[in-house]
Amino acid sequence: xxxxxxxxxxxxxxxxxxxxxxxxxxxxxxxxxxxxxxxxxxxxxxxxxxxxxxxxxxxxxxxxxxxxxxxxxxxxxxxxxxxxxxxxxxxxxxxxxxxxxxxxxxxxxxxxxxxxxxxxxxxxxxxxxxxxxxxxxxxxxxxxxxxxxxxxxxxxxxxxxxxxxxxxxxxxxxxxxxxxxxxxxxxxxxxxxxxxxxxxxxxxxxxxxxxxxxxxxxxxxxxxxxxxxxxxxxxxxxxxxxxxxxxxxxxxxxxxxxxxxxxxxxxxxxxxxxxxxxxxxxxxxxxxxxxxxxxxxxxxxxxxxxxxxxxxxxxxxxxxxxxxxxxxxxxxxxxxxxxxxxxxxxxxxxxxxxxxxxxxxxxxxxxxxxxxxxxxxxxxxxxxxxxxxxxxxxxxxxxxxxxxxxxxxxxxxxxxxxxxxxxxxxxxxxxxxxxxxxxxxxxxxxxxxxxxxxxxxxxxxxxxxxxxxxxxxxxxxxxxxxxxxxxxxxxxxxxxxxxxxxxxxxxxxxxxxxxxxxxxxxxxxxxxxxxxxxxxxxxxxxxxxxxxxxxxxxxxxxxxxxxxxxxxxxxxxxxxxxxxxxxxxxxxxxxxxxxxxxxxxxxxxxxxxxxxxxxxxxxxxxxxxxxxxxxxxxxxxxxxxxxxxxxxxxxxxxxxxxxxxxxxxxxxxxxx
Ligand code: BDP
Numbered sequence: 001x002x003x004x005x006x007x008x009x010x011x012x013x014x015x016x017x018x019x020x021x022x023x024x025x026x027x028x029x030x031x032x033x034x035x036x037x038x039x040x041x042x043x044x045x046x047x048x049x050x051x052x053x054x055x056x057x058x059x060x061x062x063x064x065x066x067x068x069x070x071x072x073x074x075x076x077x078x079x080x081x082x083x084x085x086x087x088x089x090x091x092x093x094x095x096x097x098x099x100x101x102x103x104x105x106x107x108x109x110x111x112x113x114x115x116x117x118x119x120x121x122x123x124x125x126x127x128x129x130x131x132x133x134x135x136x137x138x139x140x141x142x143x144x145x146x147x148x149x150x151x152x153x154x155x156x157x158x159x160x161x162x163x164x165x166x167x168x169x170x171x172x173x174x175x176x177x178x179x180x181x182x183x184x185x186x187x188x189x190x191x192x193x194x195x196x197x198x199x200x201x202x203x204x205x206x207x208x209x210x211x212x213x214x215x216x217x218x219x220x221x222x223x224x225x226x227x228x229x230x231x232x233x234x235x236x237x238x239x240x241x242x243x244x245x246x247x248x249x250x251x252x253x254x255x256x257x258x259x260x261x262x263x264x265x266x267x268x269x270x271x272x273x274x275x276x277x278x279x280x281x282x283x284x285x286x287x288x289x290x291x292x293x294x295x296x297x298x299x300x301x302x303x304x305x306x307x308x309x310x311x312x313x314x315x316x317x318x319x320x321x322x323x324x325x326x327x328x329x330x331x332x333x334x335x336x337x338x339x340x341x342x343x344x345x346x347x348x349x350x351x352x353x354x355x356x357x358x359x360x361x362x363x364x365x366x367x368x369x370x371x372x373x374x375x376x377x378x379x380x381x382x383x384x385x386x387x388x389x390x391x392x393x394x395x396x397x398x399x400x401x402x403x404x405x406x407x408x409x410x411x412x413x414x415x416x417x418x419x420x421x422x423x424x425x426x427x428x429x430x431x432x433x434x435x436x437x438x439x440x441x442x443x444x445x446x447x448x449x450x451x452x453x454x455x456x457x458x459x460x461x462x463x464x465x466x467x468x469x470x471x472x473x474x475x476x477x478x479x480x481x482x483x484x485x486x487x488x489x490x491x492x493x494x495x496x497x498x499x500x501x502x503x504x505x506x507x508x509x510x511x512x513x514x515x516x517x518x519x520x521x522x523x524x525x526x527x528x529x530x531x532x533x534x535x536x537x538x539x540x541x542x543x544x545x546x547x548x549x550x551x552x553x554x555x556x557x558x559x560x561x562x563x564x565x566x567x568x569x570x571x572x573x574x575x576x577x578x579x580x581x582x583x584x585x586x587x588x589x590x591x592x593x594x595x596x597x598x599x600x601x602x603x604x605x606x607x608x609x610x611x612x613x614x615x616x617x618x619x620x621x622x623x624x625x626x627x628x629x630x631x632x633x634x635x636x637x638x639x640x641x642x643x644x645x646x647x648x649x650x651x652x653x654x655x656x657x658x659x660x661x662x663x664x665x666x667x668x669x670x671x672x
Pocket of ligand 1: 139140181182259263298337338365672
């Protein structure tokens with residue numbers, strides 16, 4: 001088993017396939033029926049698929065109005081005089097989601113005879129962001145080349161595109177941005193629009209819309225204009241014509257994703273215009289076609305080196321209310337950059353008039369690439385549950401994102417994909433779970449990470465409770481282990497230059513201050529941590545007053561985020577009674593020990609998991625164990641060089657000296 005099937009492993013071949021009838025005719029309904037015929041077994045009743053407006057359902061008085069455009073209902077019902085298991089929804093896609101929900105229910109132990117499922121997505125745009133380049137490479141991609149074979153498109157439609165669509169539709173993902181946010185202007189050329197259109201044709205029946213990342217300066221590079229100034233009528237006309245051209249090829253094109261004035265990308269600031277002026281210009285171009293603009297808030301400029309964590313808020317908060325109706329501002333979960341742990345981004349709850357789209361990173365740029373086992377469900381859950389206090393207690397990020405807090409109808413969640421051309425799609429079996437958890441949480445941000453881990457494990461490994469329990473137990477401790485061995489207590493951005501894989505807390509030689517790890521940890525002989533209170537950058541003031549008050553005082557700041565907000569003495573007393581330094585060592589040790597624990601657990605199910613997936617996972621865990629030790633040792637040896645302290649009694653001495661760790665080079669690490 002090479003993991004190709006993801007969560008869609010076919011049901012037991014021996015069991016009787018379900019009898020499935022389709023009322024109505026659409027490609028999507030036929031696809032839904034095929035899924036059920038393949039994967040639903042021993043159904044006690046014949047299955048009927050029908051849209052809620054089918055005349056055959058009129059007399060049943062089903063509560064379908066509340067399902068909205070994409071929700072589903074699966075229940076026992078007498079259809080045309082026959083007791084049946086009915087799968088319905090207000091759209092073909094809703095029915096498709098219902099079919100996948102029924103299959104999931106059966107595979108996770110549900111009793112088909114009692115099936116009564118109803119669900120409506122809480123978030124409207126549930127979108128993958130591929131950071132895929134036209135040359136086939138993937139930025140921060142660790143699962144092989146891009147899935148999109150741009151060279152053979154639009155003629156050859158690789159069957160994998162269909163399997164990709166199935167896997168996403170099974171989770172309720174309804175959009176995909178095909179190309180990197182560091183976008184090539186060529187993406188918008190006629191040749192590449194035709195290629196994107198071919199992909200859109202494959203994805204459409206599965207309810208998935210295509211979006212493109214747009215390079216802001218494309219009117220210059222492609223259009224030969226002298227400027228990309230958003231207030232220039234020629235520039236506006238260029239984008240309008242370009243949008244019309246795209247919509248002629250892709251009538252249901254979703255819209256644009258834009259990274260502007262960030263890390264060297266062009267943007268409206270180049271012309272002294274605001275992000276809102278830039279976004280609105282594009283929004284006007286796609287609005288007549290029903291498209292949206294997802295405008296990223298991930299910006300930081302050299303001009304404001306005081307605290308990088310403050311910049312997105314400083315720049316975007318004043319623009320609240322200035323964005324067009326079809327613009328979403330896409331905000332990373334934390335204010336820096338997808339670190340193993342970050343406090344929630346202060347923009348959540350701070351721009352009530354603007355739809356805030358949450359951006360999560362599924363690919364593990366800072367959590368050990370494809371090699372380390374780190375289930376991100378708990379990270380996603382942590383940010384979604386974080387309480388912004390913007391409108392009193394319970395103003396969670398989830399409620400900002402799903403629109404409930406401010407009454408937005410246009411809502412979205414984006415996940416930076418971890419998908420490539422590897423046979424197992426995501427570079428390892430357990431990485432698939434991160435794609436899975438993202439998709440399910442985008443449908444319903446209140447789902448629990450642990451429940452999703454269990455759901456995934458049952459569909460991935462089968463229903464042997466020992467395997468499932470083991471997998472879930474490993475997954476649930478895995479992310480905290482990475483936090484522990486890479487940097488506990490809110491330390492962040494400690495990686496070495498370029499590859500973002502291994503430790504480099506000593507790095508202090510990069511051109512811009514905020515590129516250097518020393519900028520983030522500020523360790524010196526007296527203490528460690530970034531003072532973001534009033535005596536420092538005062539980033540805490542960007543949070544709602546009750547949160548700001550809590551974070552202003554190290555005694556009320558959650559220990560998990562302590563050094564993100566405070567610079568503290570090495571002998572600061574932690575809740576455990578140990579000093580900060582002693583407690584840091586405890587955490588580094590715990591991180592390594594947890595990986596060893598995962599290895600032991602995995603060894604315990606060797607006879608119960610197929611050899612291929614078992615041994616690759618075991619090997620990766622061994623790599624992770626070595627590298628957890630590397631992170632721990634390199635970090636501790638460096639901290640000791642700064643604080644002059646020694647390791648507590650009984651603690652393992654680092655394997656090498658600081659010079660050795662500093663000398664390590666990884667010029668060919670993947671995914672740059
Ligand atoms: C950082 C990545 C960089 C991305 C950037 C972004 O290192 O490759 O281009 O985020 O999100 O995490 O735009």
